[in-house]
Amino acid sequence: MIKLSGVIITFNEERNIERCLQSLVNVVDEIIVVDSFSTDATKQICLKYNVTFIEQKFLGYIEQKNFALTKASNDFIVSLDGDEALSETLQNSIIELKSNWQLDGYYCNRLNNFCGQWIKHSDWYPNKKLRVFDRRLAEWKGINPHDEIVLKDNRKAGILIGDILHWTYQSYTEFNKKTDYFSSISAQAYYDIGKKAPWYKIVWNPFWAFFKAYFLRLGFLDGKNGFVISKETGKITYLKYTKLRQLYKEN
Structure with a gap:
């Protein structure tokens, strides 16, 4: 039977941890x-449990999560954010997996709670995430703040029954x-890798983001709440490209 390490990064998560x-x-x-030196009761709550609590200046979402992986004693990982939890069904799936680990990683569906409502559409479900994996065969990648675990060398992954519950x-x-x-x-992340912000992306990309979330998804x-989520999906895309354009003007 394999041993699992649960790995969490936190900052001011007293509401959820x-x-x-x-x-x-x-x-x-x-x-x-x-933990990135929380100023609320996150540390006190964590220390009520048998955890290894490490304080580390925030390095960026991807960098912080890769740092956290190095602190685990076991190679088999269950990774959660402080505002997430395993559903009872997913807990049972992972427990069964400990005596029957066959692949290199496992996806889980993530179910998001927004303003007290569990969101079943709006591009927010099933919101599949690879969160159970062998750290020797995976690492956190992506463009901040959008991080994801990527398996190396085309390794194989399965999917577990149950949801990661996410309080947004x-x-x-x-x-x-x-x-x-x-x-x-x-x-800033786009600017750092040289990604551009042509005018048509400022016009088209937000519209498409809203349309996809509200109608296609x-x-x-x-x-x-589905409308609000879809609207904000378009808005964040608009802001991202307008702020990127401004960075090029200033530098």
Whole structure:
């Protein structure tokens, strides 16, 4: 039977972290929390559990998660963010996997909670994520703030039954602030790799992002919140490219 390490990065997650830890304690053999010097009660909550708590200045989403992987004692990893938790069904799937590990990694569907509503469409479900994997065969990649685990050398992955439960934004104000914040990170990341912002991307890409989320991915079935999510999906795309264009003007 393999041993699993639960790996989490956190910053000011007092609202969510206990759910996350409770969903892991009976599944993994150790829990590693890498915290970016939270100023709320995150640390105190974590220390109520048998975790290895490491404080590390934030390196960037991708870099922080790769750093956290190096702190685990086991090669087989369950990776969660502080605002996520394993559903009971997924907990059981992973427990069964410990005695029957066959592939190099496993995807899980992520179910997002927005303003108290579980979102079943709007480009937010099934929101498949590779979060159970052998760290020797994988690493975090992507363009900040959009990180993803990538298996090396075309390794094989399966999918587990059950959901990662993700508590996203609990108010429209919070969502709006995060849209602005993440669009700035994305614009800087695009600038750093030399990606351009032609005028047609500022016009077309936001429209397409909204259209895909609301119509093609059936966001309208999620009611008012489906419209809000789809609108913000278009907005973050617009902000990303306008901020990228501004960076080129300033530099």
